[in-house]
Amino acid sequence: MTPGRIVPPPEPEQPLGVLLVDDHRESLAALQAVLEPLGERLVSAESGEQALRALLREDIAVILLDVRMAGMDGLETARIIRGRPRTRHIPIIFLTAQASEVEEIALAYASGGVDYVIKPFEPEILRAKVSVFVELSRERAERVRQSQARAEAEALARTVRTLQILSDTALAHLEMDGLAAELLERASTLFAADAAALLLRDEASPGLILQAHRGAALPVPAGGRVPLGPVGLGALAVERRSALLRGAEIWPPPPDAPAPPPVGQPVITSLLVVPLVAADELLGLLLVGACARDRFDSSDLELLTLAADRMAIAIDHVQRFAHGRQLVQMLQRSLLPERLPHHPRLELAARYLPSGLAPQIGGDWYDALELDSERTAVMIGDVVGHGVRAATTMSELRNALRAFAVEGHGPADALHHLDRLVLATLGPGMIATVLFLVIDAGAETLTVARAGHPPPALRGVDGRVRFLETDTTLPLGIDDRARPSESTFPIQSGETLLLFTDGLVERRGESITDGFDRLSAAFASAPVAVEEICDHVLAQTVAQRNSHDDVALLAVRLLAAVSGPLTMNLPARAASVPLARHRLRAWLAAEVPEIDRMTAGDLEVAWSEACTNVVRHAYGPRDATFEASASRLGDEITLRVRDSGSWRPPRGGHGGRGLALMRHLSDEVIVDRGEDGTTVTIKRLLGGPAEEAEATA
Secondary structure (H helix, E strand, C coil): CCCCCCCCCCCCCCCCEEEEECCCHHHHHHHHHHHHHHCCEEEEECCHHHHHHHHHHCCEEEEEEECCCCCCCHHHHHHHHHHCCCCCCCCEEEEECCCCCHHHHHHHHHCCEEEEEECCCCHHHHHHHHHHHHHHHHHHHHHHHHCCCHHHHHHHHHHHHHHHHHHHHHHCCCCHHHHHHHHHHHHHHHCCCCEEEEEEECCCCCCEEEEEEEECCCCCCCCCEECCCCCHHHHHHHHCCCEEEEHHHCCCCCCCCCCCCCCCCCCCCEEEEEEEEECCEEEEEEEEEECCCCCCCHHHHHHHHHHHHHHHHHHHHHHHHHHHHHHHHHHHHHCCCCCCCCCCCEEEEEEEECCCCCCCCEEEEEEEEECCCCEEEEEEEEEEEECHHHHHHHHHHHHHHHHHHHCCCCHHHHHHHHHHHHHHHCCCCCCEEEEEEEEECCCCEEEEEEEECCCCEEECCCCCEEECCCCCCCCECCCCCCCCCEEEEECCCCCEEEEECHHHCCCCCCCHHHHHHHHHHHHHCCCCCHHHHHHHHHHHHCCCCCCCCCEEEEEEEECCCCCCCEEEEEECCCCHHHHHHHHHHHHHHHHCCCCCHHHHHHHHHHHHHHHHHHHHHHCCCCCCEEEEEEEEECCEEEEEEEECCCCCCCCCCCCCCHHHHHHHHCCEEEEEEECCEEEEEEEEECCCHHHHHHHHC
16 A cells, blocks of 8 residues: 555445335335335335336336236236346346235246245345345446456356345255255256255364265265365365366375266266355355366356355354254243153143244243142143243243142132232233143043133044133233133043144134134044144144244043053153052052052052163163053952063162062062063062061061
């Protein structure tokens, strides 16, 4: 720089024109409100004719065009725009207020559209799309100013088209697998390539791992792992350098790179390698290869490098989104109950599914607790909104409702007290819906109260589903004069209850009735086991959805009262041990009513030890099941636990005392080990030696 010379600051970027075309002024006003934050020049037109006149006098970067307009519609307007040399390059985003037929969508793209958006649209997504095309227009304008020949202009057109297509792909995905597959497919098509691969940084160890691949073989080692180092792809990654490789540069002698494919298979002889860098961090490498040695040149490398910048931003966004969603799910589940109660006559299972878009913690929750030997309280709720406030409010409501239930308040009174608490502590404007019910297994009834929450669904033993409607009530935090009412319904053995939040039945642009019908059909066709019911209902109602709402659901099945011998087949997991103990307790109460509490406790402990030994020693780290049974013959109680595994010896200095404890608490313990598994038999005589010893002690 010459001493004393003052360098003027760079000129600020001038706003570019964005043409908004819609024959409804309200829609134009809405579009202007959404796009004003971009700071660009917004040009409005209320018809196709006005839009064409505006294009004669205005420089436009992107056009948002309504499909269905009176007079000249959007498709005809787009065809005229594409027919004019001055405007044919301008990207057109079609807008429509109605779900369209496939033929109309195909006509829109055939007319030159780059996107097709159905109202109501998401403001952030639309702004992002327009911003991308405005930025691309600036880049295009700058390149046009620098172009000196027709060849450069043609290369520029290809660049803009490539960046537009790849940018659209980046905006359309929030999952890495979908994004990677789509980017490779688009890159292969745009560069007429025979192979493409995406290598990303491996968080577990230094190096790159193959995320996705399509087409012919590329010089990636077996296992898909590329170490960072001084040679080959690892060196290009470390140096963050783009390269056009040919022939032996791609396939050097081992060990520097894998050997080329066998004779007769396609061999890549021209390879583009570009680094993916975002926020000054290396994310990975993009490889695009061709079998023809002269397929690529330096302009292809420059174009792919420019495209890789946009790809890297998209990949970084997806990775951050996935990490954020993982943290959110961990936090959400930490606020939900770790386990559900084990009642001898109830099977319970629950699921929580976060929203499909924003990685924010939601306010959906569920809970269940035993009130006494017969009654179990079950509750579910939804706090409006997302974020930390919704999560903390959800936790406060859940704990408060548990307290009211433990104090002995019925469902209606508990919700009334909860509403008063909300209005007193959180104030009006904090809106939440809650469903609270108490299942009395002995009386086979359930008592329900709702505060603005969807009614629960009950599936009968015949498979029919009905919703347990109660009097209409307001959500919490609306009116301090509102008081929930409660209703009591019968529930038979074998019937299943399903509680859920509104995210399970609500879809944008669809009647809520359709959502309830879809849920009813899914629930009716679901299996019997409550765990499988939850998975089936979610798969049939909310699979592959993009929703801003979370979903929580809880299934409860009433089991028949135990009569005669008790037989169970349980998964070999830790959660099966308390379940088996509760079932045995209910069986003893029903089949051995004269048993004293100490003897029953001894049998429960011995039974739990036998089940625990199976879980810990019989199978190892694999899914398996075991059989557990209890029977009575006169005054003798017999418990059996049978597995089909192969027992491992106790590890470390702990364990190995279970068998001694079982023998101490019973009259006889028989362990039968065979090639097909182990059976442990525990016998206890009512009034026998074990009881006499305890009485003497």
